[in-house]
Amino acid sequence: MEANSVIGTVNKKGQKIVDPEYLFFEAPRQQYFMTGSEVVREAIRRASVDISVAYPITPQSEAAAMVGDLYVEGYVGDYFRGESEFAVMSQCAGASFGGARVFTTTSGPGTLRAYENFPMWAGSRLPILINVMVRGINSPLNIQPDTLELGMILDTGMLIWHAETAQELFDYLLKGYIVAEEPDVHLPIAVVIDGFFVSHTKDMVMIPSADLALTPYNPYRSPVPCMDMEVPPVRMMRDPFVMKSNYISYATHASWQQEIRAAIERSRKHTIRLIGGLIEEENSDADILIVSSGTAVAQGREAIRLLAEEGIRVGIVKVKTLRPFPHEEIRQATKNAKLIFVPEFNVVGWMAREIKAVIPDNHRVIEGPHVAGGMTLPPEVIVEEIKKVLAGKKEVVHG
Amino acid sequence: MGKYRVLPGPEAFLPPSAACAGIVLPDPGQGHINGEIVHEDVAMEEAAKQFLMAKVPTVFPGPLVLWNWNEKAAKKATAIKALYDELKSHNPGALLIPMPDYRPKYPKINPEVEINPNHPNLTIWHNKIDVCMFVGVHCHQANLSLKIIRGGTNCYTIAMCAQAGHEDAMLSFRDATPEKIWKFVEAVRKAKASGVYANPNGVTVSKA
Numbered sequence: 001m002e003a004n005s006v007i008g009t010v011n012k013k014g015q016k017i018v019d020p021e022y023l024f025f026e027a028p029r030q031q032y033f034m035t036g037s038e039v040v041r042e043a044i045r046r047a048s049v050d051i052s053v054a055y056p057i058t059p060q061s062e063a064a065a066m067v068g069d070l071y072v073e074g075y076v077g078d079y080f081r082g083e084s085e086f087a088v089m090s091q092c093a094g095a096s097f098g099g100a101r102v103f104t105t106t107s108g109p110g111t112l113r114a115y116e117n118f119p120m121w122a123g124s125r126l127p128i129l130i131n132v133m134v135r136g137i138n139s140p141l142n143i144q145p146d147t148l149e150l151g152m153i154l155d156t157g158m159l160i161w162h163a164e165t166a167q168e169l170f171d172y173l174l175k176g177y178i179v180a181e182e183p184d185v186h187l188p189i190a191v192v193i194d195g196f197f198v199s200h201t202k203d204m205v206m207i208p209s210a211d212l213a214l215t216p217y218n219p220y221r222s223p224v225p226c227m228d229m230e231v232p233p234v235r236m237m238r239d240p241f242v243m244k245s246n247y248i249s250y251a252t253h254a255s256w257q258q259e260i261r262a263a264i265e266r267s268r269k270h271t272i273r274l275i276g277g278l279i280e281e282e283n284s285d286a287d288i289l290i291v292s293s294g295t296a297v298a299q300g301r302e303a304i305r306l307l308a309e310e311g312i313r314v315g316i317v318k319v320k321t322l323r324p325f326p327h328e329e330i331r332q333a334t335k336n337a338k339l340i341f342v343p344e345f346n347v348v349g350w351m352a353r354e355i356k357a358v359i360p361d362n363h364r365v366i367e368g369p370h371v372a373g374g375m376t377l378p379p380e381v382i383v384e385e386i387k388k389v390l391a392g393k394k395e396v397v398h399g
Numbered sequence: 400m401g402k403y404r405v406l407p408g409p410e411a412f413l414p415p416s417a418a419c420a421g422i423v424l425p426d427p428g429q430g431h432i433n434g435e436i437v438h439e440d441v442a443m444e445e446a447a448k449q450f451l452m453a454k455v456p457t458v459f460p461g462p463l464v465l466w467n468w469n470e471k472a473a474k475k476a477t478a479i480k481a482l483y484d485e486l487k488s489h490n491p492g493a494l495l496i497p498m499p500d501y502r503p504k505y506p507k508i509n510p511e512v513e514i515n516p517n518h519p520n521l522t523i524w525h526n527k528i529d530v531c532m533f534v535g536v537h538c539h540q541a542n543l544s545l546k547i548i549r550g551g552t553n554c555y556t557i558a559m560c561a562q563a564g565h566e567d568a569m570l571s572f573r574d575a576t577p578e579k580i581w582k583f584v585e586a587v588r589k590a591k592a593s594g595v596y597a598n599p600n601g602v603t604v605s606k607a
Contacts, residue, residue: 182563183563223542224539224540230500231502236503252543254413255416258413259542259543262419262567266418269423
């Protein structure tokens with residue numbers, strides 16, 4: 001089946017299947033005031049999803065339940081609750097192996113419970129879309145926003161896009177499928193939002209008609225054959241071949257891993273076309289820059305406004321995709337900066353580490369301010385940090 | 400450090416994937432040679448030249464064209480057989496070796512009759528293949544093979560891909576249809592007719 005052959009046809013819900021470019025860039029949109037969870041529902045309503053598997057964990061439970069409503073309404077082909085997050089992600093793999101377009105959601109400890117599946121998805125080239133609504137992960141129990149889990153999934157082999165707003169969440173959920181399902185990419189994709197800050201607050205969102213739907217997934221374009229017990233990687237998993245201690249076994253596995261990273265790199269071309277670049281810049285010629293992702297960018301933007309009132313010019317670089325990581329774009333955007341602040345909603349500063357690893361003269365990077373455990377990151381805290389450093393009174397603020 | 404180029408190996412114990420070394424895939428209507436984007440017709444001429452100058456030109460058809468699972472596959476298979484016949488008439492040493500499936504074979508495959516993506520170098524070495532073309536191999540397995548071949552052999556690799564192409568090959572086409580494979584057969588015929596490319600094995604060649 002050619003994907004283009006279904007454009008213009010009507011699905012069983014009466015939605016018209018349209019060219020993705022039309023849905024993303026040309027179709028008339030209407031403004032709505034919605035929570036992030038409701039935005040997930042509206043994106044999936046238009047995403048031609050074949051199956052969704054759910055398991056409750058705050059803060060993604062609401063969105064997962066709403067996808068269940070879509071199943072009842074007939075917009076999603078199948079829907080059920082798994083026994084745990086590990087089971088959910090395994091069941092998603094099964095559905096994707098079978099050629100279905102799959103959607104699921106997770107948060108915090110659920111992400112970690114499911115963790116083993118993410119490199120398995122990537123290694124098996126399964127283009128599953130998972131919406132990760134990040135929250136605290138460690139004891140004592142915490143359900144509040146915290147991006148520590150995001151730092152832990154960076155090298156699973158998944159594409160990772162970090163949405164700042166509900167609008168980006170809507171667009172990334174739909175565009176994510178198109179990029180992830182490209183035959184030269186064909187990888188799982190995590191569309192990430194900061195839990196509660198985006199999932200449970202209302203925002204203005206521009207949405208195309210519910211009478212339109214994305215082109216369905218075409219499994220015949222997959223870079224791997226449909227899996228069974230005789231086809232790798234399943235065959236390899238049960239065979240002594242890859243379990244053996246010999247050069248060929250090792251070289252095969254190493255090359256397999258390289259191919260996953262190569263596929264992440266190939267996604268750049270498609271991603272840049274659909275989301276307008278891997279980063280977004282504002283005043284990036286300033287001596288002082290704020291570089292971050294997700295809602296930390298929103299707080300940084302407000303800090304820029306406050307500093308401008310005091311005559312201090314600061315720019316911002318928003319990182320939209322964590323994988324592929326926009327190393328060249330960040331190098332270029334920060335080449336003239338004297339100080340680079342990296343505000344984050346986690347205690348370890350993984351984003352600062354990522355940035356330090358790709359730019360020259362990385363002593364320019366100031367790790368912070370950090371908050372964690374659900375704390376907000378008031379713009380005034382970012383302003384204070386910048387002014388402290390400028391005054392020569394550097395003092396890193398940890399959460 | 401200079402720009403990475405996708406060249407015949409043996410390159411390294413574990414060479415990088417070309418995509419991670421900055422090589423990008425061609426857009427529709429284009430191909431690539433050594434990682435440089437060129438017009439598809441230029442790539443066709445170069446691929447024909449490489450095949451005609453080879454000592455052991457070899458076509459590796461994969462499952463997507465070996466099995467008669469749809470009408471297009473059968474048409475592609477016919478075109479691929481015609482390509483092989485053209486090569487064979489120019490050079491009796493030409494080979495047609497299938498990659499029938501991707502299962503790891505142990506203790507070892509028979510390299511005279513098949514190639515496997517997990518250790519394609521064994522078939523290349525055994526048959527002393529110096530130029531090969533992958534066609535009808537799923538993209539993931541093709542990339543595995545192409546990178547392993549580049550790592551451990553000096554074989555020149557060509558990919559006739561039905562999707563977006565392969566940057567791990569030294570030369571790649573994309574969006575391969577039966578018509579495009581026939582176009583390549585014509586490019587080989589034209590190059591043969593030019594008489595520029597002598598048969599390296601010194602055998603008299605009759606026109607196909």
